[in-house]
Amino acid sequence: MSQANGGPGAPAPGPLAILCGAGAFPLEVAGEARRAGRDPFLVGVVGATDSAIEAYPHVWVRMGEVGKLFAALKGRAIAEMVIIGAMTRPEFADLRLDWGAVKRAAGLAQLFRRGDNGLLAGVAAIFEREGVRVVGAHEVAPRLLAPVGPIGARMASDEDEIDIALGARLLGALSSFDAGQGAIVAAGRVLAIEAAEGTDAMLERVADMRANGRLRLAGLAGVLVKAPKRGQDLRLDMPAIGPKTIEGAVKAQLRGVAAAAGHVLILGRERCAREADTAGLFVAGFGHAPPAG
Amino acid sequence: MSQANGGPGAPAPGPLAILCGAGAFPLEVAGEARRAGRDPFLVGVVGATDSAIEAYPHVWVRMGEVGKLFAALKGRAIAEMVIIGAMTRPEFADLRLDWGAVKRAAGLAQLFRRGDNGLLAGVAAIFEREGVRVVGAHEVAPRLLAPVGPIGARMASDEDEIDIALGARLLGALSSFDAGQGAIVAAGRVLAIEAAEGTDAMLERVADMRANGRLRLAGLAGVLVKAPKRGQDLRLDMPAIGPKTIEGAVKAQLRGVAAAAGHVLILGRERCAREADTAGLFVAGFGHAPPAG
Numbered sequence: 182m183s184q185a186n187g188g189p190g191a192p193a194p195g196p197l198a199i200l201c202g203a204g205a206f207p208l209e210v211a212g213e214a215r216r217a218g219r220d221p222f223l224v225g226v227v228g229a230t231d232s233a234i235e236a237y238p239h240v241w242v243r244m245g246e247v248g249k250l251f252a253a254l255k256g257r258a259i260a261e262m263v264i265i266g267a268m269t270r271p272e273f274a275d276l277r278l279d280w281g282a283v284k285r286a287a288g289l290a291q292l293f294r295r296g297d298n299g300l301l302a303g304v305a306a307i308f309e310r311e312g313v314r315v316v317g318a319h320e321v322a323p324r325l326l327a328p329v330g331p332i333g334a335r336m337a338s339d340e341d342e343i344d345i346a347l348g349a350r351l352l353g354a355l356s357s358f359d360a361g362q363g364a365i366v367a368a369g370r371v372l373a374i375e376a377a378e379g380t381d382a383m384l385e386r387v388a389d390m391r392a393n394g395r396l397r398l399a400g401l402a403g404v405l406v407k408a409p410k411r412g413q414d415l416r417l418d419m420p421a422i423g424p425k426t427i428e429g430a431v432k433a434q435l436r437g438v439a440a441a442a443g444h445v446l447i448l449g450r451e452r453c454a455r456e457a458d459t460a461g462l463f464v465a466g467f468g469h470a471p472p473a474g
Numbered sequence: 475m476s477q478a479n480g481g482p483g484a485p486a487p488g489p490l491a492i493l494c495g496a497g498a499f500p501l502e503v504a505g506e507a508r509r510a511g512r513d514p515f516l517v518g519v520v521g522a523t524d525s526a527i528e529a530y531p532h533v534w535v536r537m538g539e540v541g542k543l544f545a546a547l548k549g550r551a552i553a554e555m556v557i558i559g560a561m562t563r564p565e566f567a568d569l570r571l572d573w574g575a576v577k578r579a580a581g582l583a584q585l586f587r588r589g590d591n592g593l594l595a596g597v598a599a600i601f602e603r604e605g606v607r608v609v610g611a612h613e614v615a616p617r618l619l620a621p622v623g624p625i626g627a628r629m630a631s632d633e634d635e636i637d638i639a640l641g642a643r644l645l646g647a648l649s650s651f652d653a654g655q656g657a658i659v660a661a662g663r664v665l666a667i668e669a670a671e672g673t674d675a676m677l678e679r680v681a682d683m684r685a686n687g688r689l690r691l692a693g694l695a696g697v698l699v700k701a702p703k704r705g706q707d708l709r710l711d712m713p714a715i716g717p718k719t720i721e722g723a724v725k726a727q728l729r730g731v732a733a734a735a736g737h738v739l740i741l742g743r744e745r746c747a748r749e750a751d752t753a754g755l756f757v758a759g760f761g762h763a764p765p766a767g
Contacts, residue, residue, distance in 0.1 A: 347651070354647045358640070360664035371653035374667040377689055378679055386671055386679070396670055 196220045196259045197321060198313070201230040202266025206318075206421060206448045210265050211237050213322030222257055224250060230266070248281015251311055262308060264417055265318045305417055317416035318446060327422075327440040327447050327466035333454035335463035337437055341404055344368065345439040345467050348406025356411035362420040365435070367403035372396060380407065380422070384429030391434060401436045401461065408441035408469060415444065422464075423448030424456060431460040442466030489513045489552045490614060491606070494523040495559025499611075499714060499741045503558050504530050506615030515550055517543060523559070541574015544604055555601060557710055558611045598710055610709035611739060620715075620733040620740050620759035626747035628756035630730055634697055637661065638732040638760050641699025649704035655713040658728070660696035665689060673700070673715070677722030684727060694729045694754065701734035701762060708737065715757075716741030717749060724753040735759030 197219040201207035207230065211221040223239040225232075230241075240253045254262070305315040319326050331337070337345060344366040351364050351371060361375030365387050372390070375383045384405065390396040407420045422440055430438050438457070440447065445466070447453060457464045490512045494500035500523070504514040516532040518525075523534075533546045547555070598608040612619050624630070630638060637659040644657050644664060654668030658680050665683070668676045677698065683689035700713045715733055723731050731750070733740065738759070740746060750757045 351648070351651050351653070354651070355644070355667075358644050358647070358664050360644070360667060364669075370670070371651050372670045374648075374653060374669045376657075376667045377663070377665045378683060379688075382679070386675070390671060395672075 194218065195261075196222055196257055197316075198222050198224055198254055198257075198259045198262040200224045200262055200264045201226065201234050202264075203229050203231065204266050204423075204448075205231065205233075206423070206446070207231075207266045208233055208236070209325065209448055210263060210318045210322050213324060214263075217321065219321060222253075222259060224253070224262075246279045246281070247307075248279040251281055251313075254311075254313055260312060261314050261316050263316055263318050263321055264304070302414055302417065305414065315416050317419060319415060319419060319443075325446045325448070325450070327442050327445045329442040329466050329468055331463055331465040332447065332450055333457045333462075333464050335437065335458065335461065337404070337439065337463050337465050337467075340368065341436055341439075341463070342467075344404045345406055347371075348404065348439070349408055349441070349467065349469065352406065352408045353411070356409075356413070359410060362410060362413075363405060363407045365403050365405050365433070367398055372403055380405070380426060381429050384426070384433045384435075387433040387435075388429070398434075401434050403433065403435045405430050405433075405435055405438045407439070407445050409444045419446050420444070421446040421448055422453070424452045427453050427456045427460075427462065427464065430462055431456070435462060437463035437465065439463075439465055439467050441469030444469055487511065488554075489515055489550055490609075491515050491517055491547055491550075491552045491555040493517045493555055493557045494519065494527050495557075496522050496524065497559050497716075497741075498524065498526075499716070499739070500524075500559045501526055501529070502618065502741055503556060503611045503615050506617060507556075510614065512614060515546075515552060517546070517555075539572045539574070540600075541572040544574055544606075547604075547606055553605060554607050554609050556609055556611050556614055557597070595707055595710065598707065608709050610712060612708060612712060612736075618739045618741070618743070620735050620738045622735040622759050622761055624756055624758040625740065625743055626750045626755075626757050628730065628751065628754065630697070630732065630756050630758050630760075633661065634729055634732075634756070635760075637697045638699055640664075641697065641732070642701055642734070642760065642762065645699065645701045646704070649702075649706070652703060655703060655706075656698060656700045658696050658698050658726070660691055665696055673698070674718060674722050677719070677726045677728075680726040680728070681722070691727075694727050696726065696728045698723055698726075698728055698731045700732070700738050702737045712739050713737070714739040714741055715746070717745045720746050720749045720753075720755070720757065723755055724749070728755060730756035730758065732756075732758055732760050734762035737762055 197214050199207055199211055199221055201223055211223060214221045221237055223234040223237045225234050225239055225241045227241055227243045242250045308315050348364045348366040363375035363380045363383060365373040373383045373387050407422055409415060409420050422438060426438060453464055490507050492500055492504055492514055494516055504516060507514045514530055516527040516530045518527050518532055518534045520534055520536045535543045601608050641657045641659040656668035656673045656676060658666040666676045666680050700715055702708060702713050715731060746757055
């Protein structure tokens with residue numbers, strides 16, 4: 182760490198890089214960071230990041246332009262970075278490796294082995310080795326975290342709470358497998374478990390199963406439960422929900438969406454609450470003790 | 475039990491009812507039972523069972539015609555039954571309850587509560603209460619069980635064995651949740667976990683993710699692992715693979731299909747082996763100690 186901290190583990194003041202994946206989440210984090218007095222510098226990935234990041238000081242890099250990225254950070258004396266937004270796992274062959282990447286080739290090659298946790302942990306290690314501390318979006322923008330309790334008008338019923346607890350136990354049992362961060366449970370029955378397809382595709386699957394009669398449930402039924410994996414580095418890969426999640430939950434005719442309080446980011450919280458209210462769904466954080474890990 | 479047994483747990487000789495779900499599996503079991511000297515009597519469910527069962531002595535019942543079913547069994551002095559083939563979980567409102575069903579209404583109502591294990595265990599209990607012993611397809615047709623090792627020309631590689639072991643551990647961790655019986659693992663990464671959608675839909679999902687670039691894997695990659703849930707009553711709901719599974723695995727460009735030896739049925743074994751050989755996949759049983767219940 183090349184900068185003094187406000188306290189142990191607290192984000193340093195000063196400039197903050199935001200490595201931006203796809204979607205609107207990076208901009209929301211940038212806004213929160215600026216409100217907190219930080220000076221955000223956004224790094225866009227060509228082909229992935231929304232061009233709206235250009236509203237902030239920014240640089241564009243291609244996947245693999247590691248040298249260009251570090252030069253941009255060092256030129257601005259940036260010692261902290263948030264990684265946020267959806268990233269497609271790249272194929273090694275697609276990378277445009279620059280000299281800065283080739284110099285770090287051994288470390289990069291190790292990234293292309295295992296599950297997502299391994300990939301992201303390796304990315305973080307490479308940054309930290311260069312003196313850039315990777316911090317979590319929740320550290321620079323804690324207002325984006327799921328609270329305990331509902332964010333809209335509806336609350337989870339007692340029956341919903343039982344499904345939420347079952348989903349949370351299921352995700353806990355799965356979490357050492359570096360698989361998914363979500364499951365859908367209806368009245369004690371596990372309808373869907375997320376792996377590589379992601380939350381949106383899982384919601385779509387439940388909507389399809391209800392439409393084609395494979396799942397026959399009356400009215401609103403089922404709860405989407407989101408929680409981090411055991412040992413998941415929240416600085417790198419925090420589970421998140423947003424308006425698209427709510428839209429998917431509405432199409433799947435769920436009763437609600439439950440996110441581990443303090444461990445899941447909520448993007449577009451007001452819009453999420455409004456859309457859930459309109460459809461009669463609850464969106465709520467549930468008390469979550471991270472599993473030992 | 476109203477009939478003498480050949481030994482503890484061994485199927486009694488004499489007539490055997492086969493309650494037939496969808497697909498060709500019931501006919502295969504009937505053929506094996508006849509080869510073993512049993513006298514199969516097939517029960518078709520209107521709207522679900524293939525009419526090909528009419529090649530055997532049979533009766534058709536509608537969902538809910540419980541009285542008619544028991545009368546047919548008693549009229550033929552049948553004291554043993556196999557339940558086999560895909561069954562859609564019926565909605566209570568769709569049942570055509572006859573007087574025999576109404577008499578047993580309390581027991582039937584309890585079936586419409588929880589996961590599949592609960593449903594099937596309740597069905598079995600109702601039959602046993604009427605003096606009809608429910609036996610497993612594996613007891614009357616053991617030649618349909620997955621062996622240890624390959625059924626075709628290809629064998630699992632050492633890397634495949636690592637994926638198979640990971641998939642088996644994952645299914646073990648999940649099994650107390652009465653969810654799925656399958657997962658797809660590629661080089662240590664969990665690609666898909668089965669719940670209510672079933673194995674065929676899970677295979678299709680992986681094929682789709684590879685086609686749309688969400689999963690970028692080179693060549694044949696990944697293994698489908700099938701194993702029973704903990705405490706799963708194999709008489710009622712034994713995991714099964716068949717030519718459709720192989721077809722799905724080929725479309726998903728998997729390296730192979732692995733089934734818990736002695737705990738998974740293989741339908742159309744020769745066709746499975748032939749189609750897997752043609753596509754360069756392995757189909758193999760793996761040594762499986764059933765998890766403590």
